Amino acid sequence: MDKIAVVILNWNGVKLLEQFLPSVVQFSAGATIYVADNASTDDSVNFVREKFPTIKIVQNSGNHGFAKGYNDALQHIDAEIYALVNSDIEVSENWLKPIIETFEIENQTAIIQPKILDFKNKEYFEYAGAAGGFIDKYGYPYCRGRIFETIEKDNGQYDDNCELSWASGACFFIRKQVYHELGGFDESFFAHQEEIDLCWRALNEGYIIKYNSQSTVYHVGGATLQHGNPKKTYLNFRNSLLMLVKNLPKKRMFFVIFTRMILDGIAAIRFLTQGKFQHTFAILKAHFSFYCISLKYIRKRKDFQIQQYYTVKSIVYLYYVKKLTVFKEIFNRIQNIKN
Missing domain, CATH: 3.90.550.10 (Spore Coat Polysaccharide Biosynthesis Protein SpsA; Chain A)
Structure with missing residues (x-):
């Protein structure tokens, strides 16, 4: 070997x-x-x-x-x-x-x-x-x-x-x-x-x-599928939802996925206001696909899931609302909260 x-x-x-x-x-x-x-x-x-x-x-x-x-x-x-x-x-x-x-x-x-x-x-x-x-x-x-x-x-x-x-x-x-x-x-x-x-x-x-x-x-990045490609948007949004179904702690699964779908909807509206209609459609298509196959993914869940799988609650909030754009800023915020 x-x-x-x-x-x-x-x-x-x-x-x-x-x-x-x-x-x-x-x-x-x-x-x-x-x-x-x-x-x-x-x-x-x-x-x-x-x-x-x-x-x-x-x-x-x-x-x-x-x-x-x-x-x-x-x-x-x-x-x-x-x-x-x-x-x-x-x-x-x-x-x-x-x-x-x-x-x-x-x-x-x-x-x-x-x-x-x-x-x-x-x-x-x-x-x-x-x-x-x-x-x-x-x-x-x-x-x-x-x-x-x-x-x-x-x-x-x-x-x-x-x-x-x-x-x-x-x-x-x-x-x-x-x-x-x-x-x-x-x-x-x-x-x-x-x-x-x-x-x-x-x-x-x-x-x-x-x-x-x-x-x-x-x-190089994007050599096979360019960043910003609608197909990439579709796969990222769909696969992220499927990943959550498979791996989230059971007690958190419904709330987290429901919230995530709302946030995806906001992202779709944002694409719409930017004139990126194909990306809006890609998110809608991703959600429809998720509805169709989510039950199969529930069956893939294992008996144990780690509870603390995340470092911050919402990177979307920290980045777009609090304007924390680099990791060190977010890490310092976490440390200040802990202290």
Whole structure:
């Protein structure tokens, strides 16, 4: 069994592979590198075979999205640690060593995220993950280094190792045993928020999720589905509701989901006033889909859910009403309340 397998999911991304595989090959000594291909119709597979013969290829039967794409591919990969890496990630020298060392000395740590910076502007954090993720009481995700549309410059303010609520799927390290124990990603999510759902399930099972700042990668972001795309809006809003149904403590479930749906309605109205009619329709479509399949997701609930799954009650309120736009401001507010 390999110590670590770096697995890059690909669909018609030959240009991204051409640009970003060299850094992965150069800086991943000791790891076995895989490209998991979601039945690409471009020249991706031939390109990898010809230019990077040391990379192993797993060919999936169709374009199954992020969740099923990885679930299918990882059935054929044997390693103690999976490093799931987007095809638009540039890695840095020594990116694997601090992650492996953490897994070796911390048995309960099951998932780790590195520091994720913006490939196009390397002094800033990247939208999808930044310095590690959290959720509020109503399931809205936010990151150290990125809250909604506010992205911070990396001034070393998050050069620490800390526990998280979720790690970004852009560069996601997980123990093989834990991944399969949890059943992998929820395949009906297709894409978006499936990593948050998996992390929440891991927390419910008593595992720890961590951020390690000694490992750094650079992410293009939106290379496969642009931020602001109505399809992304649909998947984010629908999957967030499904995630809440699966993982919320039973006593809080009805109130939290009811409140969240009201907040989603406000977001839909906001899109409407901005002339973003497709995004308003995407939220309505997400809610309709949720109504149709929510009962199936209630059956997926486990017997135990952690009670304190959130850090702040409403990141929406703090950001839009209190105008707290960076994580440090919110963290200081929490500390003042506790004191």
